[in-house]
Amino acid sequence: MSDKKSNKIAAVILAGDMAEGMPSNTPLVLHPLAGQPLIMHTVNATKKTIGDFPFLVIEKDNGQIQRVVDQSAKCIVLDELKGSAHHLMQTEHLLRNTADYLLVISADMPLLTYNTLEQFLAAHLEPVEGVQSPSPITILSFQTLDSQNYPRLIRGEDGNIEAISDRTDVSTDKLKPVEYDAGVYCFTAEWLWQALPISSGSEHRLIDMVQMAIADGLPVKSISLTNPIEALRIENRIDLAEAEAVLRQRINEDLMLNGVTIIDPSSTYIDAQVEIGLDTVIHPNTYLRGTTRIGEGCTIGPNCFVVDTTIGDNCEIIFSETENSILEDDVDIGPFAHLRKGAHLAQGVHMGNYGEVKDSYLGPGTKMGHFSYIGDANIGPGVNIGAGVITANYDGKNKHRTEIGAGAFIGSDSMLIAPLKIGEGARTGAGSVVTKDVPPNSLAVGSPARVIRKKEEKDGS
Numbered sequence: 001m002s003d004k005k006s007n008k009i010a011a012v013i014l015a016g017d018m019a020e021g022m023p024s025n026t027p028l029v030l031h032p033l034a035g036q037p038l039i040m041h042t043v044n045a046t047k048k049t050i051g052d053f054p055f056l057v058i059e060k061d062n063g064q065i066q067r068v069v070d071q072s073a074k075c076i077v078l079d080e081l082k083g084s085a086h087h088l089m090q091t092e093h094l095l096r097n098t099a100d101y102l103l104v105i106s107a108d109m110p111l112l113t114y115n116t117l118e119q120f121l122a123a124h125l126e127p128v129e130g131v132q133s134p135s136p137i138t139i140l141s142f143q144t145l146d147s148q149n150y151p152r153l154i155r156g157e158d159g160n161i162e163a164i165s166d167r168t169d170v171s172t173d174k175l176k177p178v179e180y181d182a183g184v185y186c187f188t189a190e191w192l193w194q195a196l197p198i199s200s201g202s203e204h205r206l207i208d209m210v211q212m213a214i215a216d217g218l219p220v221k222s223i224s225l226t227n228p229i230e231a232l233r234i235e236n237r238i239d240l241a242e243a244e245a246v247l248r249q250r251i252n253e254d255l256m257l258n259g260v261t262i263i264d265p266s267s268t269y270i271d272a273q274v275e276i277g278l279d280t281v282i283h284p285n286t287y288l289r290g291t292t293r294i295g296e297g298c299t300i301g302p303n304c305f306v307v308d309t310t311i312g313d314n315c316e317i318i319f320s321e322t323e324n325s326i327l328e329d330d331v332d333i334g335p336f337a338h339l340r341k342g343a344h345l346a347q348g349v350h351m352g353n354y355g356e357v358k359d360s361y362l363g364p365g366t367k368m369g370h371f372s373y374i375g376d377a378n379i380g381p382g383v384n385i386g387a388g389v390i391t392a393n394y395d396g397k398n399k400h401r402t403e404i405g406a407g408a409f410i411g412s413d414s415m416l417i418a419p420l421k422i423g424e425g426a427r428t429g430a431g432s433v434v435t436k437d438v439p440p441n442s443l444a445v446g447s448p449a450r451v452i453r454k455k456e457e458k459d460g461s
Contacts, residue, residue, distance in 0.1 A: 007125065010099035011046045011054035015039065015065065015107035016078045016087040022236050027064055029107045031240055034247040035271025035289055038234060039065065041110035041247075043072050049117040050103065055094065057087045083203035089196050095189065101125070102187045104206065108234045110243055112184065116140075116230055123223040124186035136191035136213045138221040139164075140184035142228040143177040150180035150231070151207050153222065161220045164210045179224070181207065182231040191218075247272065268301075277313065295329070309339070312347070325357075328364075346381070360391075369412065376418065377402040386412035386430070393418045405440060 015029050022028055029039035039056075046054045056073040058065050059081065066075050076090050088104060095102065103121060105112065124138035139161070141153055154163040164181060185206055195212055213220050225231055234240055251272060252265040259278040262268050267284040276282070276294045283301030288294070292306050295313035300306065305321040312329035319335035325343040333339070333351040342359030345351065349362045352370035360374045363381035368374065372385055376393040378401065379385070389410050391402045402416050405424030410416070414428045422428070423440030432449040442451045 008098060008100045009050050009103060009121065010052070010091075010095050010101075011050045011103040011105065012088060012091050012095075013039075013042055013046060013054050013056045013073065013105050013107050014084055014087050015056060015058045016081055016084075022240075028234060030064060030068055031234075033110055033240065033243055034251065035273060037068050038110050038240075038243075039069065039107050040072070041272070042105060042107055042112065043069065045112055045114050045117060046103065046105060047072065048114045049121065055091050056107070057090060084206045085196065085204035085209055088206065092193055092196070096193050099189050102189055102192060104185045104187065106183050106233060109183070109230075109232070110234065111230045111232050111246055113230060116225065117184075120184065120223050121186060123221060124188075128219045128221065134188045135219045135221045136188050136195070137210055138186040138223065139210065140182040140225065140231075141179050141222045142182050142225040142231045143179050144228050145177050148178070148180050150182065153179045153181055155179070161210075161222060162214060164207050164214075166207060179222075180231070181210075182225060183233065185209075263301075283318075304334075352387070363406065374402075376400065377404065379404045380406035380408070380424065382407045384409045386410055386414065388413040389416070390414075391416045391418060 024031070030037045033041060043054060043056070054073050055076055056069060057076045057078060060078055069075060078087060078090060101124065103117070120138065120140050124135065128135050139153065151164050151166040153161050154165055156162040195209060210220060229246055232239060232243055234243060248269060249265070251270050252262050252268060255270065255276055256262055260276045261281040263282065264284040268282055268286055270288045271290060273290065274288045274292045277296035279296055280294055280298040280300065286301035286304045288306050290308040292309050294300065294311045295315070297314045298311060299316045301318065303319045304317050306317070307323040309322040309325045309327070311327045312331065314330050315327050316332040317334055320333050320337040322339040324341040325339040327345045328347040330348045331345045335353045337351050337353065338356040340356065340358035343357040344361045345357070346362060346364040348365045349368070351357065351368045354371045355368050356373045358375040360377040360379065362368065362374070362379045363383065365381050366379055366383040366385065368385040369387035369389065371387050372389040373391065374385070375391050376399050377391050383404055383406070389412070392415055393399050393402065400418035402418045403421045404410065405422060405426065407425045408422050409427040411428045411430040411432060413431045415433045417433065417435045420434060421437045422434070423438060423442065425441040426438045427443045428434055428438065428449060429443065429445030431447065432445050433447040434444055434449040438444045438451060442454055444451045
């Protein structure tokens with residue numbers, strides 16, 4: 001077997017002429033799929049296969065795609081749309097003397113896996129028996145009994161490919177699978193650049209390259225997909241939903257095989273970039289989105305919506321929502337809690353039902369009662385926040401911060417009017433409206449609250 005590492009392999013993703021059947025202001029390849037733009041699934045699988053950045057051929061002036069892809073691919077912008085072979089030809093000045101083989105993929109095929117592409121490349125690099133020169137083309141194919149709008153491979157009695165047809169009226173045996181061209185090719189560069197030049201004004205397709213090789217008597221190889229669903233090309237929102245379901249199943253199965261318990265995979269929605277640790281349990285109707293990271297031994301759900309959140313070990317979240325937040329180890333929140341952007345709950349924090357935290361740090365061991373709102377605050381360790389506590393952080397023009405020292409006790413229904421500092425060990429009475437700083441180890445009560453004594457006096461110390 002040939003070693004792909006000893007050969008120079010480049011990958012080209014063609015996004016120059018995507019489907020026009022999806023009404024949308026967003027380019028087809030940027031529609032979200034399992035938490036990522038559709039194009040990134042193709043880019044990531046391709047990059048992993050060849051170990052380098054792929055080239056992405058896109059339509060003229062489509063800056064949206066370039067911004068999303070950023071440094072993940074090298075973009076080539078088309079001046080005109082003249083067919084897939086013409087689009088591939090736009091890479092010649094970059095690849096003619098730098099790549100021995102070209103892997104060519106359409107950008108609207110997000111279900112192709114690294115394993116499939118790895119096997120496909122290996123098949124192309126295998127020498128053709130009895131032939132001195134390498135095969136000019138290898139085709140990725142799939143077989144199905146269902147009629148498909150793909151070019152068909154036509155084989156002779158010897159089993160070799162003798163033609164490729166994009167006609168839809170060719171009669172076939174209803175009980176015999178039909179072999180289709182999936183639209184993924186591997187080319188030997190030496191042959192490709194000699195065969196590719198085309199006349200101006202004509203449309204030239206990659207299947208025409210296949211016909212050209214066959215007409216010249218050159219061997220054309222193929223490898224068939226084990227799972228035909230990988231050949232799905234996204235043309236509309238129905239295809240997008242089908243691809244979403246396939247990816248969701250793959251993600252869930254991979255997590256379960258690696259030590260995560262998912263009680264009901266059919267009602268669990270996990271994005272491709274999410275990471276989950278060993279022995280964590282995910283309950284039904286849970287959505288884990290974006291770059292969420294979850295540690296070991298956690299319980300998430302049921303009915304949770306978690307976005308771009310980092311969660312430590314042994315945490316519990318039930319019937320709650322978190323976004324752009326951090327939970328350290330041994331944190332429990334919910335039910336019906338809401339962590340907004342910038343919330344940071346240190347180790348051992350408890351947050352009760354109907355609580356909300358925004359842009360605030362809660363120190364280790366702090367307990368936050370139910371029906372409370374903490375915004376723009378820095379709270380020390382071991383603080384008790386009673387039910388119904390509110391930090392009034394906005395004065396109509398600016399946001400102000402609240403600081404609460406270690407071991408403080410904030411009585412139920414206290415309203416803390418920022419900017420405000422409450423010292424270590426201080427207390428507020430139930431229902432207090434605190435407008436001025438409270439010294440350490442003091443008790444403040446009333447509306448507005450005033451300090452009535454030091455804790456040391458009460459304790460006789």
